Amino acid sequence: MKRLLNSIIIIIVIVSCTKGGMEIKNAVIAYNRQLIEALSTANAGRLQYFATPEEIGRVDAYILYLKKDKKLLISDIKELRFLKIERTDNEAKVWTEERWVYYYIDFKTRQRLTEDETVHYKNLYTLIYKEGHWMVDKIDIKEQG
Numbered sequence: 001m002k003r004l005l006n007s008i009i010i011i012i013v014i015v016s017c018t019k020g021g022m023e024i025k026n027a028v029i030a031y032n033r034q035l036i037e038a039l040s041t042a043n044a045g046r047l048q049y050f051a052t053p054e055e056i057g058r059v060d061a062y063i064l065y066l067k068k069d070k071k072l073l074i075s076d077i078k079e080l081r082f083l084k085i086e087r088t089d090n091e092a093k094v095w096t097e098e099r100w101v102y103y104y105i106d107f108k109t110r111q112r113l114t115e116d117e118t119v120h121y122k123n124l125y126t127l128i129y130k131e132g133h134w135m136v137d138k139i140d141i142k143e144q145g
Contacts, residue, residue, distance in 0.1 A: 021085050024092045027134035028125055032077050039063065039073040042107070052128065052137045066104075071113055075102035078118075090129040095142075097122055120145050 031050040038046040044060035051059070066072055079099040086093045098121045104113040122143040127134045 021087075024085055024087060024094060024127060024134055025082055027127055027136065028082075028094055028096070029080065031125075031136045032080065035059065036075050036077070039066075039075060042067060042072055047136075049133075050135060052130065052135050055136050055138060067107055070107045071104045072107055072110075073102055074105055075100055083122075092125075092127040092129075092134065094125040094127065095122070096125065 027050065031047065034046045034050050038044050038059055039062075042063050044056050044063055047056050047059060077098060077100050079097070081097040083095040083097060084093075085095075100119050100121065101116050102119070103116050105111060106113055120143075121141055124140040124142055125136055126138040126140075128137045129135075
């Protein structure tokens with residue numbers, strides 16, 4: 001009986017950890033999907049549910065920079081690999097390897113300005129658990145190539 005109880009507790013812990021890890025992965029995936037839309041439409045508000053105000057401010061500053069140059073960024077994430085996840089009750093760190101393809105378009109005419117460019121990143125996402133879900137608070141680019 002004691003062995004059965006221990007087995008059940010171990011299974012519950014494993015399932016809880018897996019569920020939490022999946023929720024965090026899904027938060028990063030959803031953030032990146034909305035980031036793609038935000039950058040292509042010049043609307044950082046699209047990230048409201050997926051990112052903290054600080055992160056939205058960082059993205060909005062980048063959008064303003066692009067608009068100053070009269071362009072927008074069209075991007076697509078081609079590969080997203082999760083390398084490591086560390087979490088506490090209300091904070092998580094997520095290490096990823098990513099491959100993005102992007103190009104710039106004219107802000108007004110929407111005409112393409114550049115050819116496709118592929119970039120590989122190693123990123124560290126910091127997420128916080130706020131308002132009942134995980135939100136991206138900060139992204140550190142650890143390596144780019």
